[in-house]
Amino acid sequence: MSQNDKPVNMHRRQFFATVGAAAGSVALGTLVTQSSNAADLPPLKEADSLAVTMNYKEDTTKVDGKKFPNHKADQTCANCQFYQGPATGVGPCQIFAGKSVTAKGWCQVWALKK
Ligand code: SF4
Numbered sequence: 662m663s664q665n666d667k668p669v670n671m672h673r674r675q676f677f678a679t680v681g682a683a684a685g686s687v688a689l690g691t692l693v694t695q696s697s698n699a700a701d702l703p704p705l706k707e708a709d710s711l712a713v714t715m716n717y718k719e720d721t722t723k724v725d726g727k728k729f730p731n732h733k734a735d736q737t738c739a740n741c742q743f744y745q746g747p748a749t750g751v752g753p754c755q756i757f758a759g760k761s762v763t764a765k766g767w768c769q770v771w772a773l774k775k
Pocket residue numbers: 717737738739741742743744754755756757762766767768769770771772
């Protein structure tokens with residue numbers, strides 16, 4: 662090993678450290694973009710025509726028990742098979758494409774996630 666190897670090794674280490682950090686930044690950026698895309702969907706409003714048709718409620722505790730006697734308060738979007746979001750907050754629903762629904766919401770096509 663000559664005296665000249667040291668600067669080359671230092672440059673090599675800096676290069677790999679920089680490349681590693683950049684790759685990590687790209688991966689983190691992708692994760693942030695994916696999660697913010699779901700959160701950026703416009704919210705489904707109870708007054709939207711399809712929401713009215715499906716009797717969507719932003720809060721499952723507000724569902725009319727007389728109209729839906731089989732509804733239970735523990736039935737929420739968060740545990741519905743059509744929901745693709747986090748356990749709290751909002752997320753996409755396969756039934757209402759392009760909109761976000763609330764994790765604590767409910768509609769008449771609710772089906773337990775398996
Ligand atoms: Fe919520 Fe499921 Fe209805 Fe979508 S289909 S709004 S996730 S209950």
